[in-house]
Amino acid sequence: MWRAYIGLLLLAAPAWADENATAYEALRVVGREFGRDALHQIVSITGTKGNPQPEKWKIVLEGPQGGGVREVEVVDGNIASDGTAQADVAGSTEGAMIDISRLNIDSSGAYAVAxxxxxxxxxxxxxxDYILRTDDRGEPMWIVTLQSRSLRPVGTxxxxATRGTVRRTEGMFAGATMEDVENAEDNDEEHGPFSGVKKQIKHAFHRTQDEARDMFERVKRSFSDFINRG
Known part of the structure; x- marks a missing residue:
């Protein structure tokens, strides 16, 4: 619980605090340097080794009218690099641009929920590690991967990113996924990741979802409001 409170405190930190930038702040740099239209061409935003925020953000943009895919890095409020995205990224961007008007949770809020x-x-x-991209329905989604001190993934x-709902987890709740929780039948058989504590895990997962919704109401932050405040 204490990590979640730290996330909330970071949201209230003054602008002059010596903290790494959030994803919203990195996007503001992109809008400042490339124009507001560039914010409607965002494909993904990635940050690694955040503690809680990363030192740099990597932002992939799709060029207007099929003009190619570019990748920029934002560090300390400035564009640190600007170049062509890797081939595997460039080949996966069709229809994947993020609708920024639907962003209601910054990376600091995603950290608090996670x-x-x-x-x-x-x-x-x-x-x-953070990734903001669209899901298979075109909705923006944060993917937050938790890592150990040795940088080994321990959970995702x-x-x-619109309603702050915990859609899925990996490596948590005894290895249960959202599909396991939703499809688990309340019977006496013991199989799958729930084993003998299936009901307890299912209850804990749903309780955590409810608490995450409450957390979202506290950390909710519209990107449209953020960027229009300058």
Missing amino acids: SHTADASHMSFATV IYIG
């Missing part, structure tokens, strides 16, 4: 979820699953971690949390 931290609370990890605490509920009794999972400890040292750093986090998928958070809807």
Whole structure:
């Protein structure tokens, strides 16, 4: 729980605090340097080794009218690099641009929700990796991967970036996924990741989802409001 409170405190930190930039702040740099239209060409935003925020953000943009895919890095409020995206990235961007008007949770808020979820699953971690992209329905989604001190992934949390819903987890709740929870039948058979504590895990997962919704209401932050405030 304490990590979640740290996430909330970071949201309230003054602008002059010596903290790494959030994803929203990195996007503001992109809008400043390339124009507001560039914000409607965002394909993905990635940050690694966040503690809780990463030192740099990598942002992939699709060029207007099929003009190619570019990849920029934002560090300390400036564009640190600007070049052509790797071939595997460039080949996966069709129809994948993020609708920024649907973003309601910054990376700091995603950290708070993910931290609370990890605490509920009794999972400890040292750093986090972030990816913001669209899901298979075109909805923006945060993928937050928790890592140990040795940078080994210990769990992943998928958070809807519009409503803050914990959509899926990996490596938590005894290895149960969202599909396991939703499809588990309340019978006496013991099989799959739930084993003999199936009902308890299912209850814990749903309780954590409810608590994550409450957390989202506290950390909710519209990107449209953020960018229009300058």
